[in-house]
Amino acid sequence: MAIAVEQFFLDPAHRGTLQRQLQEIVTGAILAGRFRPGDRMPSSRGLARHLGISRITVTLAYTELVANDYLSSRGRSGYFVSESAPRPPSFPTQTPSESRVDWSRVLGQRFPPATILTRPEDWRRYRYPFIYGQADARLFDHQNWRKCALQALGARDFAAMTEDSYGRDDPHLIEQIIRNILPRRGIVATPAEVLVTMGAQNALWMLAQVLLTQRRTAAMEFPCYPALREILRQARCNTLEVAVDGHGLPPDDVPPTTDVVFVTPSHHCPTSATMPVARRRELLARAEQDDFLIVEDDYEFELAFTASPSPALKSLDRGGRVAYIGSFAKSLFPGLRLGYIVAPEPLIRELRTLRSLLVRHVPGHMQRATAYFLAQGHYDAQVHKMARAYRERRAVAEVSIQSNGLSIAGASSFGGSSFWMEAPPGIQSAALAERLRQRQVLIEPAAAFFGDGRDPGTHYRLAYSSISVADIPEGIRRVAEECAAMARGAA
Amino acid sequence: MAIAVEQFFLDPAHRGTLQRQLQEIVTGAILAGRFRPGDRMPSSRGLARHLGISRITVTLAYTELVANDYLSSRGRSGYFVSESAPRPPSFPTQTPSESRVDWSRVLGQRFPPATILTRPEDWRRYRYPFIYGQADARLFDHQNWRKCALQALGARDFAAMTEDSYGRDDPHLIEQIIRNILPRRGIVATPAEVLVTMGAQNALWMLAQVLLTQRRTAAMEFPCYPALREILRQARCNTLEVAVDGHGLPPDDVPPTTDVVFVTPSHHCPTSATMPVARRRELLARAEQDDFLIVEDDYEFELAFTASPSPALKSLDRGGRVAYIGSFAKSLFPGLRLGYIVAPEPLIRELRTLRSLLVRHVPGHMQRATAYFLAQGHYDAQVHKMARAYRERRAVAEVSIQSNGLSIAGASSFGGSSFWMEAPPGIQSAALAERLRQRQVLIEPAAAFFGDGRDPGTHYRLAYSSISVADIPEGIRRVAEECAAMARGAA
Known part of the structure; x- marks a missing residue:
């Protein structure tokens, strides 16, 4: 790494010569592990100009540091941190010891670590x-993904990649979702009914924020996706659990006081039960009757290979009561963090405003690369x-x-x-x-x-x-x- | 676009022959604008297999659609939506008319559109x-960004790009932030004190969520960054405004009841006033005395060209009271949505849990590409x-x-x-x-x-x-x- 001159600051309170101070900055940075063996030091001319001191002071400091084997000189190539410079200690740097902040009081553990799945990092x-x-390198079409990502890095897409687009989504991606993806689930939607999200979990989080309050009640499946339980806890709403059976959530067990029910009808998470179409219609009828909304998490719908999947609950939704969540985590890869919500326009409008506060928008390059991957048939x-x-x-x-x-x-x-x-x-x-x-x-x-x-x-x-x-x-x-x-x- | 067989569903309730139903699906999709002139239809064999019907039924339906000029046949290349097929009407599709959902009641306008800057899309x-x-195409080093992004698309970085990394950040990016960026602001930090965010606004949002409640008080500058005002409104805390003068926020005007103060000391947004070092020390002393925390938004620190910038407030923070926000929006581009928070470890731990609920993590590819851009000196x-x-x-x-x-x-x-x-x-x-x-x-x-x-x-x-x-x-x-x-x- 080339060390930038911006890393050097003079301290007016330092007691000692400028040369001494400079040496201390360098040895301190090496001992703290910030400058590492092989890193290139700034030129003496550049550093002197940056600090507003004479070049000879820098040269003298460097020479002294070479004598002590912190730096080595490679002639015209300049000065480098010596390969035999002292190594930083292996114990971590201490946080400031004067800190009087009582973090347990300040934070109140509002976001305690949730119970998560046991999965080693390695x-x-x-x-x-x-x-x-997780994505399987043996199955993922890495080559065409790279091609599409590279295309989206081109000059023609400069604005799509770089712009602060505020609340807007990439129109190319929206078009692909509407024309290419949603019809596979039997869903017809206009651009104003679709919002791009940072994956399905982000979609669940935003929907909980917008639809729930301390006075409202959410029903969730039992057992259920662990992050959803946490998300509802953070929304501070009342929560009810409805035990699933071999056909997913039984509509008759949804309490009439429910405001929003969260379901995974395509296959229930984690039992994999698929909700039959008759039960989906019942659930929609119950939603009409008891005036509740439905959040449908249609994760993994793409992986239908033993039978054609049923159309989504959303495709049967005549009353405009379903918010549908889709994601590219399984069909592409989870590190992409890309999903979408399909819902009635007033709800999408509210979600868009929330998203613009939260993250502004989903990174432009990810959206455009995915749009190309879909448009060119690689997704299929x-x-x-x-x-x-x-x-x-x-x-x-x-x-x-x-x-x-x-x-x-x-x-x-x-x-x-x-x-x-x-x-x-x-x-x-x-x-x-x-x-x-x-x-x-x-x-x-x-x-x-x-x-x-x-x-x-x-x-x-x-x-x-x-x-x-x-x-x-x-x-x-x-x-x-x-x-x-x-x-x-x-x- | 090649139309996927997954776009076809048979409706058991349909009254009519299978052939008739198939024709209606195609004409309906064309009239709705989902199938467009030039789109390629699935092969008759593939569609028949997908729907579990005979191939002759599909062929008959296609032939009829060609006769009516919805489709055209290009011999061995197959069937395409005809260039002279009827165009969809220009008025938008109606939302379901049976909807009885009262969205104004359901949503309660909790996230009304904020006053934003007037800037035409074009x-x-x-x-x-x-x-x-916004990024300037004349100044941005597009070529090297593309090189680094391409490198991060390589097989060696497959895991970094694709994995669901839960709460973790890319260690390469963290290392670059700690060794390459923060020292320019005089800040020393360990990896446990840094969190990658979806830009500076996402950082402000998360800090407000974690540090503020309905019983706490935030002080902000007046005038101030409009999104911050919205973010604090959503946090439902008490807010106080402190008028800035030609040197930014006057520490003596921060009310003693304040729990968290949000400042832009490098240059105040929007007046550009820079807070002198003496005032920064006063502000830190006031924070100790009245036991409040400081959120420092150090946006645009990179663009120091008329004079060297002062070290960040955070670099003077002995009491561990400052949460520092940096961003790559100005030095790289805003569409990247990449920023970071530097703060004491207990706070970072809490923010990390919140982020894992919210978006899980920042897309892996964006993190790795930025790490390369920094490590290879292109950032400088x-x-x-x-x-x-x-x-x-x-x-x-x-x-x-x-x-x-x-x-x-x-x-x-x-x-x-x-x-x-x-x-x-x-x-x-x-x-x-x-x-x-x-x-x-x-x-x-x-x-x-x-x-x-x-x-x-x-x-x-x-x-x-x-x-x-x-x-x-x-x-x-x-x-x-x-x-x-x-x-x-x-x-």
Whole structure:
């Protein structure tokens, strides 16, 4: 790294010569790890001009630092931090010791860390990662994504990439969502009914902010997506939980006092249950009757390979009561942070104003690159490739699960990327996961989906979106083996 | 566009033959504008398989649609929407008419559109755009940005780009911020004291959420950045305004009941006043004495060219009371939506949890591309190039302003990208802007900075970040000319 002159400040209160002060700045920065071996120092001329001091002072300081082996001189190339300069200590820098701020009082722990899924940061190093929701480098069409991203970096798209667009979305992306994506879900929408978001979670968050207050009631599925539980807690509304069955949320169990119900009809998170069309119509009828709104999280709809997916709840919504959430996290990749909401215009208008306060807009380049990827047909090819691979992985996993005597507690009727599993009686899935981790196998214990202390402790999620088909049988064999070992230990 | 088979759904309730239904789907989509002239239809085989009907039914439907000129056949290339197909009506699609949802009650206008700056969407078409805060294609190092973005699209960075990283930031970007950027502001920080945000506004929003409640009091500058006023209104805290003078916020005027004060010491937004170091120390002493926190928005610090900037308030903060906000909106471009907060660890931890609920994390590719741009020295070259150009533009503008008899009400003592102007007595800046717009000149009337109804109506902002140096004299001449014409009209 070339060290910029802007990193140097003179302190008027310093007691000592300018040369001494300069040396202290450099040694201090090296000892703090800010300047590192190989970094290039500013030229003596440039630094002298920046600080308004004589060049000879800088040269003398540099010469002294070379003598002490903090710097090395490479002739005409200039001065560099010496490869043998002292290394910074490995303990972290202390925060100011004079601090009198009582952070526990100031913050009041309003945003405590939520219960999250157990997933090691270095999951890619595990041989049998049955983990959910990350992109698979073997399946992602990296080459065409790069092509589209590069196209969106071009001069023609300079304004789309660089501008502060305030509340506006990229019209090209909106067009692709409306013409190319939504019709697959049976949804017809105008541009004023669509808002681009920073992924599905951001969509849930904004909808909760706009639709809920301390005096309103939200109904959510039980078990449910852990981040939704947190989001509703932050919205400080009343919350009710409705237990799902094998067909998702039972409409008759939604209490009449509900203002907004959050559902995942395509396949319930985490049990994967798909809500039949008859039940969707019932839910819409109940919404009319009891005057509540519905937030439909249609995550993973693209991964329909065992059967055509039902049209979205939103496509049946004649009363304008459904806010629909879609996302590119699964079909493209989660690090993109790109999703969208389809809802009646007055709601979209309000959400747009909230978003403009929150993040202003979604980064222009991400929107335009995605629009190209969709418009050029790569999205279709991508989704088909994933569906083919997932179908194969799922079939192989099903055989292994059965032949190893493990139990599926739930699976989507049209595809998806995971099984909802139940461990044998008496076996806790958290302990199982811990033992498996020692054997290169990652599974996801289900505690987070149930919320505080209500986890029966026996469920886990087994996803096949990041594991190769060849490794699935051995991975599942190890799951069964550890289950058996635990059962023996308990007996 | 190739139309995907997923866009086709059969309706079990349809009364008519399958062929008839298929024709209606196609004509309906064409008339609604979803299928457009030149779009390629799915193959008859693919569509038949998708719908589970016979291929001959699809072929018959297509043949009929060709006969009616909705489709055209190009032999072996397949079927396309005909170039002479009926066009959709130009009036917008109606929202469902049965809707009984009372949106005014549901939404309660909690996020009403804020007063914003007047800036036409097509500002790039104006010859004399004295507008603020957009990237200038003549100055931005597009080529090296593209190189870095392309590098971050590579296979080596696949995980960094695609992963759902939950609460984590890109360690490469954090390292660059800590080693390369913060030292220029005199700030020393550990990785645990830095959080990447979706730009400076997102940083302000999150800090308001975490630090303020209905029982707490925020002090802001008057006039101030309009989005901050909205953000504090949404936080529902008590707010106090402190009028700035020629040296920014006077510390003695901060009421002792304040919990958090929001300041722009490098140069006040919008008057550009720079807070002297002595006043910064006073403000920190007041914060200790009255036990309040300080949010320092250090926007545009990079654009220091008339003098070296003072170190940030944060660099003087021994008591751990300052949350510092930086952004790449001005040095790179606003559409990037990338900024950062530097603050004590307990506060960063809380902000990180909030961010993970809100957007999860900032898109990985944007973080990595920026890290490369910084690490390879392009950021320095970019900032120097902008500073040189701005210095020249500012000098030319100053001469023009003076020779045309216009009045500067405020300017940063070290650079920046705009002048804070005052119109001649009796002239309203909003009316002036409107007249100038007819003459290809865009200026920014200042109403939004003052909040509802308290605008003296005479100030405006004249930015030189998006206008070429050659056009500045004529643009300013026109401002003066319209002022004179308005004065004559009033007399």
